Amino acid sequence: MFELQASGDGSEDYGGFYLQFQDFYVLDGHDDRGAVMRYKPTRLGYLRTDVSGVAQFWDQTQIRKLATRLGYDFADMVIYDPRFGRPPLARLKAQATRLDAEAVIVPSPEHFDGAEIPGTLVQQIDVITVTPEETYARRTMPPVRDLPPARADGA
Structure with missing residues (x-):
């Protein structure tokens, strides 16, 4: 999960927004079964x-x-x-x-x-x-x- 706090509008009460990746393999190249993503077979x-x-x-x-x-x-x-x-x-x-x-x-x-x-x-x-x-x-x-x-x- 990533959190961005700055919005550039200078407002103190702005809470930012959250960006969440649903699939863990996007971050580390692996899916939940341990298989490695490859670009070529x-x-x-x-x-x-x-x-x-x-x-x-x-x-x-x-x-x-x-x-x-x-x-x-x-x-x-x-x-x-x-x-x-x-x-x-x-x-x-x-x-x-x-x-x-x-x-x-x-x-x-x-x-x-x-x-x-x-x-x-x-x-x-x-x-x-x-x-x-x-x-x-x-x-x-x-x-x-x-x-x-x-x-x-x-x-």
């Missing part, structure tokens, strides 16, 4: 060291360039190294949730198992590949089935 970069190899720096540069061209705000580069034995997408999904990211940019589909974009990842976040430049949007992804699809012969 946030994106992550993701790559695998075993796929990029000696071109890792090049791949990181291409990810950043594409993000800038598409108008995203860079938040983090998640680099997966299979030598550590962790699940490949665990940290990426955790970072996407923590940073409230809109998209992840990868050098190519080869950076995922089987060279395919994981449907479970696309349900959470848009996936953009540098080469070929394609977008897998979560709004267009059909739901992942829990059961295998039924065959036409009823089996």
Whole structure:
């Protein structure tokens, strides 16, 4: 709440007026849930060291360039190294949730198992590949089935 006391009319009994902000995030950049206001949507970069190899720096540069061209705000580069034995997408999904990211940019589909974009990842976040430049949007992804699809012969 802000209070202005001077009105410029010289009156002693003038009480001033009050200006109140209803939304706290206007003052400090946060809303009441702790989310940070951003001017651009946030994106992550993701790559695998075993796929990029000696071109890792090049791949990181291409990810950043594409993000800038598409108008995203860079938040983090998640680099997966299979030598550590962790699940490949665990940290990426955790970072996407923590940073409230809109998209992840990868050098190519080869950076995922089987060279395919994981449907479970696309349900959470848009996936953009540098080469070929394609977008897998979560709004267009059909739901992942829990059961295998039924065959036409009823089996």
